[in-house]
Amino acid sequence: MNAIGSHTVPTHLVAELVLHLRNSGSKLSVVQAATAAIRAWIAANSPQPSPASADPASSQGYQWKTLFLPSGTELRMSTRQSTYHARVEGDDILFQGRRVSPRGFTLAVVGEGRNAWRDVWLRLPGERYWKQAVSCRADQERTLRSQAAKGPASPADTVAAAALVMSDALKTMLELVERVSARPVHADERRTTGARREEDILADHCAFD
Template sequence: MFATVSVNVAPATLLALMDRMRETGSPADPAEAVDAAIRHWLATSASVPPAEPRGYQWKTLFLPEGTWLRMAYRNDHEYAIVEGDHIMYKGRAVSPNQFASAFADSVRNAWQDISIRMPGEKNWKRASLRRRELARAAADAPPCSVASPPATPAAPAARADLTKSTATIQPLTPSVPRNTGPGQGWTEPERRKYRFRLEDVAFE
């Protein structure tokens, strides 16, 4: 027997569950059906990839969904909020400059005039200050350098083979000089009229 704890369920949800069980003829207890539904949700939600964060990209500053923007002008304040990928002000999507200029009815520097409160924060911070903090953090980050791999020393066996092969190399032995003395028939009369033998000239 497993211990159980109570979970608050909206009355409408519980009634809809009991109506569905009555329609399908399920003999299970409503508490068992709720437990099975929770286990089914846990099993299916684990395979669903997390959704990409949504928000508005203001130059280098990303404003996640739910971020509030506050514009101060002449002791008055006006607010806009990031919904999805847009900044919404009075029911229409605007840029930060459009939000600041629409409220002040003049050309304004949105970075200096708009303060931002991101989701989970309690305090407002000027947009220009957030941008400087982001730039400072990027400048202080260590550079990402790719180190070259160290040179691999030659293996001892390879060095030994190289030394052995170098030691066994012997200089080439000079060939025996060719015999250029007069051969058989050189003293014949028809040969004595030439100063050089043809084979001596060809191999000089």
């Protein structure tokens, strides 16, 4: 069984995370905490190129959830009045001279009510055509899953595939947390002393005879 096929997060691990966040007084949500842990793991286990062979331009880019946008990626968003462009420069997305996130780009253009995955179009370095962000994400995830099924060919591919597995696990964990949160809490069905029948109270006394 490959790693992609088995990505269920153990229930006890989710419970431990929820308990830790509560006891530590953290304001992070379960998803935010898990995301931070995943990113820290990826950073700690990413292969570090030697200074002589490192290419800063090829390693820079903006990480948008599970989609990596290399430096030089162009972003476009259109309204009825005009079309707006942003660009990935180094590790940041720049729009009109200031750093933004993809959602920040949509907010700056039209305000609330727009979905960045649906409304932002991308043109990656070397590409000729624009593609919807959600399509780019699907293509990248499909490629990583295909590589994982065949066996990653390099340490970088291994890290990327592991990141996708963790992303899937995070989604599974979120669904599990939502189910636990939505489960109704049943009140103790045992009658209180004031509402108990007389024969129940007599039964308790008999237990001590």
